[in-house]
Amino acid sequence: xxxxxxxxxxxxxxxxxxxxxxVFADECREAQVQLRGDWGQARFTVDVAxxxxxxxxxxxxxxxxPQSVGMLFVYPDERRVGFWxxxxxxxxxxxxIDATGTVKKVHHRAKPHSLSPIMSGNDTxxxxxxxxxxxxxxxxxxxxxxxxxxxxxxxxxxPC
Numbered sequence: 540x541x542x543x544x545x546x547x548x549x550x551x552x553x554x555x556x557x558x559x560x561x562v563f564a565d566e567c568r569e570a571q572v573q574l575r576g577d578w579g580q581a582r583f584t585v586d587v588a589x590x591x592x593x594x595x596x597x598x599x600x601x602x603x604x605p606q607s608v609g610m611l612f613v614y615p616d617e618r619r620v621g622f623w624x625x626x627x628x629x630x631x632x633x634x635x636i637d638a639t640g641t642v643k644k645v646h647h648r649a650k651p652h653s654l655s656p657i658m659s660g661n662d663t664x665x666x667x668x669x670x671x672x673x674x675x676x677x678x679x680x681x682x683x684x685x686x687x688x689x690x691x692x693x694x695x696x697x698p699c
Contacts, residue, residue: 621658624655633667
């Protein structure tokens, strides 16, 4: 195993450890998304894009992003959304989430600069973007659950 592989596995272990034990006893925070599933738990520090201008800019022009960081796109209601990778320099995983906080779809490794649309289902309320390949390495799949203040407590499968 090369040095790079060891560093990658260490970074992944940090993400997983951040999601273990009592971390989830903390209150929900706007700048944090917690995920759980049969695969375990993880936590990401996020920038929240909750208006048109922020959603349009997204993660464009970023040259890198730490493994425990992402962007959460928040829409006012459930809808079909589409993304492209124009002006996005890093591969991304896109995690499409409904109003209950349930992951409905994961698009793996969106290609930088691609103009091909990446579409959600009709029930998307949130989209979490993380580094490309990380969702697969962690095991995040449809049916996983998130915890975030933007998911209404009365609808949330994992309320704050």
